[in-house]
Amino acid sequence: MARTCVEICAGAGGQALGLEYAKFEPAALLEIERIACETLRLNRPAWNVIEGDVRQFSGMPYEGADLLAGGVPCPPFSIAGKQLGAADERDLFPEALRLVEEIKPRAVMLENVRGFLGAVFEDYRLELKNRLNDLGYECDWRLLNASDFGVSQLRPRVVIVALRKDEWKHFHWPQVEEDNPKSVGEVLYPLMKARGWRGAAKWKKMADDIAPTVVGGSKKHGGPDLGPTRAKKAWATLGVCGKGVADAPPDRDFVGMPRLTVPMVSLLQGFPLEWKFAGRKTAAYRQVGNAFPPPVAAAVAGRIHAALDAADIEEESRRSVA
Numbered sequence: 001m002a003r004t005c006v007e008i009c010a011g012a013g014g015q016a017l018g019l020e021y022a023k024f025e026p027a028a029l030l031e032i033e034r035i036a037c038e039t040l041r042l043n044r045p046a047w048n049v050i051e052g053d054v055r056q057f058s059g060m061p062y063e064g065a066d067l068l069a070g071g072v073p074c075p076p077f078s079i080a081g082k083q084l085g086a087a088d089e090r091d092l093f094p095e096a097l098r099l100v101e102e103i104k105p106r107a108v109m110l111e112n113v114r115g116f117l118g119a120v121f122e123d124y125r126l127e128l129k130n131r132l133n134d135l136g137y138e139c140d141w142r143l144l145n146a147s148d149f150g151v152s153q154l155r156p157r158v159v160i161v162a163l164r165k166d167e168w169k170h171f172h173w174p175q176v177e178e179d180n181p182k183s184v185g186e187v188l189y190p191l192m193k194a195r196g197w198r199g200a201a202k203w204k205k206m207a208d209d210i211a212p213t214v215v216g217g218s219k220k221h222g223g224p225d226l227g228p229t230r231a232k233k234a235w236a237t238l239g240v241c242g243k244g245v246a247d248a249p250p251d252r253d254f255v256g257m258p259r260l261t262v263p264m265v266s267l268l269q270g271f272p273l274e275w276k277f278a279g280r281k282t283a284a285y286r287q288v289g290n291a292f293p294p295p296v297a298a299a300v301a302g303r304i305h306a307a308l309d310a311a312d313i314e315e316e317s318r319r320s321v322a
Contacts, residue, residue, distance in 0.1 A: 003305060006030075006062045006103060008054050008070035008096065012039045012277060012287035014269065015071055015111065016047075018297020022305050024069075027062050030054055036287055038278035054095045059102035066308060067301070068105040071292050072096055072112060097131050100162075106311075107171075107304045108132070108162040111292050114143060116158045128160075138168035144300070146293045148176040151270040152187045153211035155293060159300050163307060170307035170314075174299035183208045184238050188264050197250040203258065206239040211268045216289030226260070245285050262288060270295045 002025045010016055010029040013036075019026070028048045031037050037051045050057070059068075072092040093110075100108055116125070125141075132139045139162035146155035163171050185207030193200035212234040215227040226235050226242030235242035239257055246259035260268075262277060262284045270293035277284035 001309070003066035003308060004062075005067040005069055006059065006065045006099070006105070008057070008068075008099065009072055009092065010036070010040060010049075011071060012036045012291050013043060013275070014271070014291030014294050015069060015297040016040065016044075017271070017275070017294035018292070018299075019067070019069060019301050021294065021298035022301035024067055024301060024305065027065050030057050035279040035283050039276070039287060042276055042278055054092055054099075057095075057099070059099040062103050065103055065105050067107045067109060067304060068096070068099055068103050069109040069301070070096060070111075072110055093128060097128075097135070100132070100135055100137070106164055106167065106308055108137065108139070108160070109297075109300060109304060110160040111297075112158045112160070114156045114158060117141075117143060132162050136164055137162040138165050139163075142173055144296055146270065146296050147181050147210050149174070149293070149295045149299045150177055150181050151293045151295050152181045152184055152268050153214055155213045155269075155296075157292065157296065159296075161300065161304065163304070167307060167311040170310040172303055172307075174303050181210055184211050184240070184268065187267050188260070191249055191261070191264050191267070192258065194249045196252040197254050197258075198252060199250070199254065203239050209238060211235075211238070214265055214269055214289050216286050216291075245281055247281060265289065269293055 002023050004027045005019055005024040006028050007016055007019065007026060008030045010031040016026060016029055026047055028050055029040060030050045030052060031040065032051070032053050034051060037049050040047060040049045096110060129139055139160060141158055141160040143156055143158055146153055161171065185204035189200060189204045192203060212227065212231050215231065225244050226232060232242035236257065241257040241259045244259055245265070246261050249261060250258045262281060263273060265285060266275065266277065266288045267273060269288050269291055277287050
């Protein structure tokens with residue numbers, strides 16, 4: 001049974017894909033970046049993609065949707081920024097709470113960076129929990145590593161889940177997969193050898209671990225690369241040059257450490273190869289790097305779907321007895 005969802009800050013579709021895998025159908029997907037909206041429409045023309053600011057978005061037309069989801073901006077909580085939290089103009093948790101009040105969904109799913117769990121934000125988290133409680137929800141959060149759900153990189157993200165108080169007992173966090181994800185070499189080997197690179201097999205053996213966390217980069221700071229100096233060193237141990245993103249895989253006679261292409265990075269982020277990104281290389285890479293890995297979103301959303309199913313079954317049983 002498909003259930004409806006409204007997603008804010010949808011980006012290039014990482015969470016939306018996960019929700020789709022978990023059998024949620026989007027009533028609306030809101031995203032402020034034009035290029036990300038183009039990506040969503042390119043891959044799913046039937047989706048109701050709305051380009052706009054969440055501050056001007058009304059949830060009232062979508063009242064009664066099963067799920068409100070979103071990846072609210074991370075800079076207010078990121079250790080790479082100033083960690084201003086509520087004092088940061090990019091903090092959109094208040095808007096998410098407003099939409100919870102307007103839509104009255106049965107469940108809420110929001111994701112953010114690991115910094116959200118920092119001691120400096122303890123009061124902020126308590127206030128968020130209290131506001132959701134006042135609106136009739138129980139909530140909790142977990143730090144989930146993408147590598148625990150089949151994604152070939154670590155990528156720790158905080159996922160916040162809330163359900164109506166009478167339905168919360170049915171929700172259980174997803175279990176970690178028993179097997180480790182594939183190595184970078186295993187995932188990317190078919191693309192690395194696509195142009196006949198003679199060193200591809202040797203490179204595959206070297207790239208025998210999962211990737212460091214893929215970063216999205218900032219519009220304020222140049223073109224795409226694979227992160228700060230520490231990250232570039234970690235990529236180098238896998239035989240990858242992190243100083244930029246390539247336009248194409250290595251050619252037959254390439255010598256040295258290859259750079260990743262956008263499709264390669266998207267695979268490491270958990271996207272299917274057929275998912276395309278609008279825009280030129282830098283814009284496409286930033287969309288990939290800022291995305292929520294679809295398999296992680298699917299794992300959590302699947303548990304939310306199961307909880308709502310269980311609550312419906314319980315309600316039907318109660319009515320039949322009455």
